[in-house]
Amino acid sequence: MSASHASYIKPGIVLDMVKSIIPELTTDLHKGMMGRVVVVGGCKEYTGAPYYAAISSLKLGADLSHVFCTEASAPVIKSYSPELIVHPILDHSDVETEADQWLARMHAVVVGPGLGRDKTILEHAKDGLHLVTEFPDVVRGYKKAILTPNVVEFSRLYNKLFNEQPDRSEPIVCLTKVCRELGNVTIVQKGEVDIISDGENVLVCSNEGSPRRCGGQGDLLSGTMGTFTHWAHTAQSKGIDK
Numbered sequence: 001m002s003a004s005h006a007s008y009i010k011p012g013i014v015l016d017m018v019k020s021i022i023p024e025l026t027t028d029l030h031k032g033m034m035g036r037v038v039v040v041g042g043c044k045e046y047t048g049a050p051y052y053a054a055i056s057s058l059k060l061g062a063d064l065s066h067v068f069c070t071e072a073s074a075p076v077i078k079s080y081s082p083e084l085i086v087h088p089i090l091d092h093s094d095v096e097t098e099a100d101q102w103l104a105r106m107h108a109v110v111v112g113p114g115l116g117r118d119k120t121i122l123e124h125a126k127d128g129l130h131l132v133t134e135f136p137d138v139v140r141g142y143k144k145a146i147l148t149p150n151v152v153e154f155s156r157l158y159n160k161l162f163n164e165q166p167d168r169s170e171p172i173v174c175l176t177k178v179c180r181e182l183g184n185v186t187i188v189q190k191g192e193v194d195i196i197s198d199g200e201n202v203l204v205c206s207n208e209g210s211p212r213r214c215g216g217q218g219d220l221l222s223g224t225m226g227t228f229t230h231w232a233h234t235a236q237s238k239g240i241d242k
């Protein structure tokens with residue numbers, strides 16, 4: 001695997017990098033400082049995906065975890081856990097006004113788990129990997145954005161941007177090309193080996209995981225990344241990240 005102009009981060013140092021951003025629990029913290037995360041997703045068919053994402057952000061260490069979902073999915077998602085704050089707003093006509101009241105206070109927004117394909121809801125949510133594929137300008141140039149496509153979602157995105165299929169023998173070249181095309185957003189391309197890049201730096205994670213491929217593993221990943229993202233930006237602003 002090769003990619004011109006990209007620098008490779010040594011996998012061995014990743015644990016130290018991650019440790020450096022985990023905030024210390026101290027008695028001067030107040031509720032919310034460890035993270036207020038919102039998951040945008042949940043529709044009639046999919047209630048598990050937003051739950052997995054929201055509960056994993058909380059279990060990792062965020063203080064408050066919200067879900068923006070549709071009316072039909074809200075009672076179901078609420079019933080899974082009293083810890084989640086569930087807003088049944090995605091199919092409301094004034095969703096943007098309702099969402100804005102909360103979004104201003106959030107540290108991270110995870111868009112997509114169980115969002116489904118309803119055009120009105122996708123239009124309201126203004127995002128999700130499917131919508132990024134349809135309208136790449138939604139994230140173009142927003143360097144804080146992290147996309148987590150699986151193999152199929154990455155191929156669809158690549159095809160949309162370059163009108164051809166990615167070359168499976170050159171995954172890093174293809175990945176960095178997409179990151180750069182989207183203005184250096186970060187992409188975590190999931191698979192047997194996870195490849196992470198912002199178009200300039202590349203990290204290949206080949207640690208062995210479970211061979212079981214059940215649904216929902218990507219949702220757990222996106223939820224935990226919501227919390228990690230908040231911690232990473234906080235550590236960076238304090239200059240304590242490695």
Ligand SMILES: NC(=O)C1=CN([C@@H]2O[C@H](COP(=O)(O)OP(=O)(O)OC[C@H]3O[C@@H](n4cnc5c(N)ncnc54)[C@H](OP(=O)(O)O)[C@@H]3O)[C@@H](O)[C@H]2O)[C@@H](O)CC1
Binds near residue numbers: 046047152
């Ligand atoms: N409990 C819940 O509520 C859950 C809800 N979820 C929600 O479901 C929604 C749809 O998500 P999705 O990923 O299943 O649908 P989509 O993108 O159409 O892909 C399906 C197609 O892609 C293929 N395929 C997939 N992976 C592949 C791979 N690695 N390598 C190769 N092929 C692969 C696969 O091909 P096949 O194996 O059938 O030939 C199939 O045709 C989404 O909103 C999500 O959030 C899930 O999070 C699960 C838990």
Ligand SMILES: Nc1ncnc2c1ncn2[C@@H]1O[C@H](COP(=O)(O)OP(=O)(O)OP(=O)(O)O)[C@@H](O)[C@H]1O
Binds near residue numbers: 150211217218
């Ligand atoms: N073939 C594989 N071998 C080992 N790990 C894998 C493999 N494919 C994916 N993974 C891991 O599983 C996690 C979820 O990736 P996956 O491709 O299942 O996402 P997804 O299809 O978006 O999930 P979801 O079912 O939540 O929508 C990633 O962290 C990735 O590292």
